[in-house]
Amino acid sequence: MRASTKLKTSLAVTAAASLIAVTGCSANQPSGSSDGGGTDKLEITSWWTSGSEADALNVLIDGVKKGSPGLSVDNAAVSGGGGSNARQALAARLQAGSPPDSWQVHPAGQLKSYVVGGQAADLTDLWTEGDWASQLPKDVAEAQQVDGKYYTVPIGVHRGNVLWTNPSVLTKANVTIDPTGDLDALIASLQQVQDSGTTAVCLGDKDIFASSQLLESIIMSRAGADNWKKLFTNEYSFDAPEVKQALEDYKTILSLANKDHSAITWDEASKNMAEGDCAVNLMGDWAYGELLNAGKKPGTDFGWVAFPGKEDIFDYVGDGFSIPAKNIPHAEAAKAWLKTLMDPKIQTDFAAKKGSIPALSTADISGLSPYQQEAAASFKSAAVVSSLAHAQASGAEFAQTYADAVSTFNGSGNIAAFTASMTQAQKSQL
Numbered sequence: 001m002r003a004s005t006k007l008k009t010s011l012a013v014t015a016a017a018s019l020i021a022v023t024g025c026s027a028n029q030p031s032g033s034s035d036g037g038g039t040d041k042l043e044i045t046s047w048w049t050s051g052s053e054a055d056a057l058n059v060l061i062d063g064v065k066k067g068s069p070g071l072s073v074d075n076a077a078v079s080g081g082g083g084s085n086a087r088q089a090l091a092a093r094l095q096a097g098s099p100p101d102s103w104q105v106h107p108a109g110q111l112k113s114y115v116v117g118g119q120a121a122d123l124t125d126l127w128t129e130g131d132w133a134s135q136l137p138k139d140v141a142e143a144q145q146v147d148g149k150y151y152t153v154p155i156g157v158h159r160g161n162v163l164w165t166n167p168s169v170l171t172k173a174n175v176t177i178d179p180t181g182d183l184d185a186l187i188a189s190l191q192q193v194q195d196s197g198t199t200a201v202c203l204g205d206k207d208i209f210a211s212s213q214l215l216e217s218i219i220m221s222r223a224g225a226d227n228w229k230k231l232f233t234n235e236y237s238f239d240a241p242e243v244k245q246a247l248e249d250y251k252t253i254l255s256l257a258n259k260d261h262s263a264i265t266w267d268e269a270s271k272n273m274a275e276g277d278c279a280v281n282l283m284g285d286w287a288y289g290e291l292l293n294a295g296k297k298p299g300t301d302f303g304w305v306a307f308p309g310k311e312d313i314f315d316y317v318g319d320g321f322s323i324p325a326k327n328i329p330h331a332e333a334a335k336a337w338l339k340t341l342m343d344p345k346i347q348t349d350f351a352a353k354k355g356s357i358p359a360l361s362t363a364d365i366s367g368l369s370p371y372q373q374e375a376a377a378s379f380k381s382a383a384v385v386s387s388l389a390h391a392q393a394s395g396a397e398f399a400q401t402y403a404d405a406v407s408t409f410n411g412s413g414n415i416a417a418f419t420a421s422m423t424q425a426q427k428s429q430l
């Protein structure tokens with residue numbers, strides 16, 4: 001299913017590219033509808049193809065269709081958790097002058113890369129018209145801006161650093177994970193599970209973001225929120241003792257994970273945890289949506305704690321959508337889409353399937369799950385930082401260097417090499 005979606009999409013991308021080659025369309029001529037203002041069609045891209053992701057995306061698609069009768073929506077999602085395949089396909093289309101009407105994007109760092117490249121449209125007028133900034137937490141609104149202008153709209157807020165747990169496996173190994181405990185206590189507990197004969201950690205890093213995110217949670221735990229932020233202003237170094245300690249911890253945790261981790265996806269790993277294959281799985285809270293979608297019962301089939309560390313940190317992973325600055329095939333439909341995303345009821349219904357919390361403070365969260373109530377409270381009280389694994393804390397290039405360094409480190413375990421790549425990338429980002 002996933003492979004066929006991927007194949008279909010890559011065929012579609014190739015077909016679009018050849019169409020341009022055959023017809024000789026220039027970068028200024030949009031493909032599809034020729035007037036650029038069409039209202040009958042809308043094509044959107046994302047990487048939401050897992051069961052829960054696809055269901056949540058359908059809430060948005062149904063929402064825009066309801067408000068625009070007769071609209072046909074082409075869901076051009078590209079599979080691959082964390083979106084690296086989707087972003088590659090998008091880059092090819094932007095390059096070819098044949099963009100979709102709207103694409104999924106993380107705010108701040110990743111968004112900035114599209115803005116600097118002249119690819120994302122300025123949405124400031126739409127923001128002013130809807131008075132959206134006043135309906136969002138200040139930090140969330142700011143993350144959608146580059147140099148004071150808005151270039152995306154936020155649909156939800158995910159927490160990246162959540163440790164999902166299997167209560168039966170923990171009980172069987174006689175282990176309790178203390179939510180207020182530190183990383184040393186967690187590692188000791190995981191070792192105890194392993195000694196009891198069960199794999200301690202489920203990991204699925206077929207898409208590398210899963211291990212990048214595990215490592216970033218460990219670094220945050222050891223270094224603290226302030227130092228994490230300073231990594232992106234060059235006031236703290238990847239060479240710091242806390243980061244080196246985190247890399248040692250990461251190696252230990254990796255040694256307690258299923259050996260086939262690079263062959264399985266994030267959603268498979270989360271479900272394997274709930275099935276009892278292991279005791280814990282570190283994953284963003286889109287895993288919450290996925291576990292519900294798989295029929296698992298919160299509190300019974302699985303539990304959760306914020307990833308243990310010396311303070312309560314909320315690793316913010318935002319989801320939103322931008323539209324192209326040039327060659328937009330259906331500008332009016334794209335605007336209707338963005339307005340739909342900023343409907344509080346749509347944000348709540350989307351969150352219920354996705355596991356996130358709504359970005360809008362005006363969205364009613366009273367009907368969302370206890371997990372989501374907790375996440376919403378933490379987003380207000382914890383130290384909020386941005387994810388590097390999801391290219392929010394930095395630009396896309398720096399995040400790619402991190403992903404590559406993690407991938408290499410998974411094979412080599414070479415701390416000096418990891419540190420050298422990251423300190424070099426740190427210097428060149430300024």
Ligand code: GAL
Nearest residue numbers: 053081082286317318319390
């Ligand atoms: C993140 C995204 C989430 C979730 C995850 C796994 O980048 O923010 O919404 O979809 O990837 O695919």
